[in-house]
Amino acid sequence: MSPQTNLVLLGSTGSIGVQTLDVVARLCKVGRPFRVVALAAGRNSRLLAEQIESARPEVVSLADERAAEDVRRRFPGLRVLAGEDGLVALASLDEVDVVVNAVVGAAGLPATLAALARGRTLALANKESLVTGGDLVRDALGAGGGRILPIDSEHSALLQCLDAGRRADVDRLVLTASGGPFLDLGRADRATATARDALRHPTWSMGKRITIDSATLVNKAFEVIEAHYLFDVPYERIDAVIHPASILHSLVQFSDGSLIAQAAAHDMRIPIQYALTYPERVSTGLPQLDLARVGRLEFRPVDREAFPAFGTVLAAAHAGGTATAAVNAADEVLVARFLEGEIPFGGLDRGLEATLAAWARERADGDVPATLDSIRSTDHWARAFASGLTL
Ligand SMILES: NC(=O)c1ccc[n+]([C@@H]2O[C@H](COP(=O)([O-])OP(=O)(O)OC[C@H]3O[C@@H](n4cnc5c(N)ncnc54)[C@H](OP(=O)(O)O)[C@@H]3O)[C@@H](O)[C@H]2O)c1
Structure with missing residues (x-):
């Protein structure tokens, strides 16, 4: 029997989170014991409650305070935290071997930095941590002595x-x-595609944001x-x-x-499992x-x-500094607006391009260095900008 691995799972109610719990159950069955120390979610208190019943964590956290209150009512003896501080507290817990960050969006960055600062092994699905704060993540990795194992x-x-x-x-x-689903569609047909069309990914079943981002190549x-x-x-x-x-x-x-x-x-459970057993390979019936x-x-x-957003995001990467934080935040807003039926599919490409151009104008005198504060303020600015765009 292998020694027990103490695991914290952030984003447990999402596509990667649910599959991570499935992998953990499979590994336990073949003599690789895991203890789920903590679970974090956004607002889905119903699914989190089911996960608490089966995984029995010591502490949980929800981004949404009302959802946290709901969980407190259902589990009076359980420690229930809330908000960004709660998420960071879970990533910083003592006696943890692996932190899985499967939160969607820029909200995952502070938890990534906290886990690395504590020298943890970080099994990383939250690509936005590297997109928005890659230099900070690299510094935290160097300073804390932890490691990152990719789940993507x-x-x-x-x-x-x-x-x-x-x-x-x-x-x-x-x-x-x-x-993505629009590979063989002409640009004009793609520009007017609906959310239902865009959510039909040809090979993977994933959360909504990454599915839309796959259709634009963002x-x-x-x-x-x-x-x-x-x-x-x-x-x-x-x-x-x-x-x-x-x-x-x-x-x-x-x-x-x-x-x-x-x-x-x-099957995302294959890379999830590899991150949890690295460098070993384990047969669990996947x-x-x-x-x-x-x-x-x-x-x-x-x-x-045909996929202009691909180039826009890479242009932001080459610009460096806070450009990728701006483009990521705008994309989060634009994807939500597209899913609400507020903007057409083509608006995603145009909105990202407009945000990057506005970011460059705003910083005509030179960008500020990327710190957690400058990333946050750029994120807020880009969300407001992308929310107000007529597309
Ligand atoms: N799905 C895939 O196959 C796949 C593949 C490769 C990489 N990834 C990456 O993995 C990450 C997760 O993707 P996903 O598809 O699993 O997304 P998802 O299904 O939308 O799940 C996102 C998770 O994050 C939680 N969350 C949202 N906002 C939060 C916040 N502010 N604080 C704490 N938790 C929050 C959600 O909670 P609630 O649901 O409770 O609100 C949910 O548990 C993304 O970065 C994505 O790019 C995913």
């Missing part, structure tokens, strides 16, 4: 491919992208930023390629021209890939004209 399938793949050679011999990282550009910070590779040596079947999750090209790829079934049934593998370049 592409970055889990890169981690595995990088093990095939020496870092000095890495030529390029190649991220694969399914291309998600893929976020993943380029994520790869840059996770693996310390310059942007010029990170490519994205469309691979509609999502069988190869990413590749590393070495200096001799060899491309090493990782393939697996489309789906296996049958290559004979996969048939042909297709690859195409990213059409930057």
Whole structure:
């Protein structure tokens, strides 16, 4: 029997959070015991209550104070925290081995920094931590002595491919992208697509925001930023390629021209489990890939004209400073407005471009360095700006 792993799960009620609890249950069954010390959610007190019944955490936190009150009423003996401070408190708990950050959005950054400051192993799904505060995360990692294990399938793949050679011999990282539901739609048809169309992802079942971000390729550009910070590779040596079947999750090209790829079934529980057992591999009955049934593998370049938001996010990455925090915050607002039926799908591309242009004008005299405070104020500014845009 392996020693028990003490785990904190942030974002437990989401797509990754629910799958993480499934993986934990599978690992426990095969003699890899986990103790769920703490759970955090946004506002879904009903699902969190079910998770409390089965996982028996010592402490929980909800972003929403009313939802926290609801949980306090249902579980009078349980410690229930609330708001951003509650989330950060959970990420900073003592005697924790792994913090899984599966919160969606910029709200995940302070918890990432707190977990790394305490030297924890951080199993990271919240890519926005690296998109909005990559330099801060890198500093916290260096200062705290912890480590980050990616949960995103592409970055889990890169981690595995990088093990095939020496870092000095890495030529390029190649991220694969399914291309989302509108890959073969003309730009005009895509511009008027509805939320229902955009939520129908061809290969993955995920939370709403990342599903819409996959349809605009914003998600893929976020993943380029994520790869840059996770693996310390310059942007010029990170490519994205469309691979509609999502069988190869990413590749590393070495200096001799060899491309090493990782393939697996489309099931996020596989990279989640790898982050929890790294570097070991454990058989827990997750789906296996049958290559004979996969048939042909297709690859195409990213059409930057058809998916302009991909270039906008990468332009923000190259601008550096708080530009990516601005673009991320605007995207969170624009995706919510699109899902509400307030703006058309094409408005997502236009809104991001307008936000980046406004960010550049605002900072014509030079950007402020990216600190948690400047990231927060840029985030607030970009949310207000994107909320007011007529698209
Ligand atoms: N889903 C995937 O397959 C996938 C794959 C790769 C990477 N990711 C990344 O993983 C992260 C989570 O994605 P997801 O698809 O699981 O999202 P999701 O289904 O929307 O779940 C998000 C989780 O975050 C919680 N949350 C929202 N705002 C919060 C706040 N202010 N404080 C604390 N918790 C908050 C939500 O709580 P409530 O529901 O209770 O409000 C929920 O538990 C994202 O960064 C995404 O890009 C996801």
